Amino acid sequence: MREPHDYDDIPGTTVFDAEQARRGYHLNMFCMALMSPTARAAFKADEAAFLKRFAMSEEQRAAVLGRDWNRMIALGGNIYFLAKLFSTDGKSFQYTAAQMTGMSQEAYAQMMLAGGRSPEGNRTQSDWKGRKDRG
Amino acid sequence: MASIYAGLATSHVPAIGAAIDNARTHEPYWQPLFKGYEFARQWIGEHMPDVIILVYNDHASAFSLEIIPTFALGCADEFAPADEGWGPRPVPVVKGDAELAAHIAQSVILDEFDLTIVNRMDVDHGLTVPLSLVFGTPAAWPCRVIPLAVNVVQYPPPTGNRCFNLGRAIRKAVQSYARDLKVMVWGTGGMSHQLQGPRAGLINQPWDNSFLDRIGPDPRSLIKTSHLEYLREAGSEGIELVMWLIMRGALNDDTRVLHRFYHVPASNTAVGHLILENR
Numbered sequence: 140m141r142e143p144h145d146y147d148d149i150p151g152t153t154v155f156d157a158e159q160a161r162r163g164y165h166l167n168m169f170c171m172a173l174m175s176p177t178a179r180a181a182f183k184a185d186e187a188a189f190l191k192r193f194a195m196s197e198e199q200r201a202a203v204l205g206r207d208w209n210r211m212i213a214l215g216g217n218i219y220f221l222a223k224l225f226s227t228d229g230k231s232f233q234y235t236a237a238q239m240t241g242m243s244q245e246a247y248a249q250m251m252l253a254g255g256r257s258p259e260g261n262r263t264q265s266d267w268k269g270r271k272d273r274g
Numbered sequence: 275m276a277s278i279y280a281g282l283a284t285s286h287v288p289a290i291g292a293a294i295d296n297a298r299t300h301e302p303y304w305q306p307l308f309k310g311y312e313f314a315r316q317w318i319g320e321h322m323p324d325v326i327i328l329v330y331n332d333h334a335s336a337f338s339l340e341i342i343p344t345f346a347l348g349c350a351d352e353f354a355p356a357d358e359g360w361g362p363r364p365v366p367v368v369k370g371d372a373e374l375a376a377h378i379a380q381s382v383i384l385d386e387f388d389l390t391i392v393n394r395m396d397v398d399h400g401l402t403v404p405l406s407l408v409f410g411t412p413a414a415w416p417c418r419v420i421p422l423a424v425n426v427v428q429y430p431p432p433t434g435n436r437c438f439n440l441g442r443a444i445r446k447a448v449q450s451y452a453r454d455l456k457v458m459v460w461g462t463g464g465m466s467h468q469l470q471g472p473r474a475g476l477i478n479q480p481w482d483n484s485f486l487d488r489i490g491p492d493p494r495s496l497i498k499t500s501h502l503e504y505l506r507e508a509g510s511e512g513i514e515l516v517m518w519l520i521m522r523g524a525l526n527d528d529t530r531v532l533h534r535f536y537h538v539p540a541s542n543t544a545v546g547h548l549i550l551e552n553r
Contacts, residue, residue, distance in 0.1 A: 146501075146506075149506050150472075151471045151472035151473030151474075154505065155428055156429040156430070157428070164339055167338070167339050170334075171334060171339075173359055175357070176357075209472070217427060218511075219333040220334045220338075222358070222359060223359040227359055231289070231541070232289065232541055232542055235469075236470075236474040236475060236542050239471055239474050240473075241472065247475060251477075251538075251539040252539065254477060254538055254539075255466075255479075255538055256468075256473065256474075256475040256476045257478075258481070261473055262507075270472075
């Protein structure tokens, strides 16, 4: 049961608060392990076996294997920890951000060049009424 | 006596570091951004500090979820560039000023800011990208750097008010240091950006520009900005801007804006940069 917070009203956004940090502890610590070249090699050689070293939930493991970034965030992942995972994949923040918005990387990059996503229409849950990914 | 003569603020986007490290700064995408730092490069050559107190945030590099200090002061002689998942940036080791750092720690703790003293810490792009933007690619950094890492990864970061007042305590600490040193304080991070979720890519140019307008002449109008406003208006990662208020608090009430630059985008982020000189 999640406590309500004022920031829950921001659409498409998961604030990495104490509750999310607790939920995602082992997922994030797995990502942290990827900061060593040896661990990166072991992970790439057998991802599923490597994930067993961490006390993560099956849901978290599946989200990692499927590179489902929004799911990892929902399960307590933090973007700066997840950065170790997409860096291991040779991907960038922009690639991953595009994935999370459901846009192609090219369309996302174009949106950024045009000034980014406007706050207009993106401030509150009511702004996103009817969208499936209001999160 | 030591004194603080100026402050510098800048975003610390990792892609900027990658552009520098891979010699891509001349590309059309990056040209306008690097042009915005030409003034700083020239100015600092003529106004070189002995020490920079560099306020930044660690991005799950030195600190994992095991220990999360709200304010951590680097008191070591040196700090190595961190391996953030793609190998350490090819930049010089950062040389600290252990003696001044120890003095600051002692002074601000007695001033009721209970910061964490860190004697071993690798420093990530949050600290090294600002150095690269201003100093380019030297074989060694031209001055000493005291890292001040602020938690903005796990919510909540410290409030803007707390940051501003810590800056004031740092100013007092530096002014009570007996050695003759020229000190700058840098605040890094921001501006508006959101790196996660379906709302990723948020940029709020009017909000950023209002922040840039006010931080020099009227910082007190910013220190009560709520965390909710940062998250909603500047994006979930835009809340890094509280770190600029430590820099601002360390300066005099009266400052002069020597340089101001704003550019969208660098990867996912709005880039802001200021140099403020004490009057």
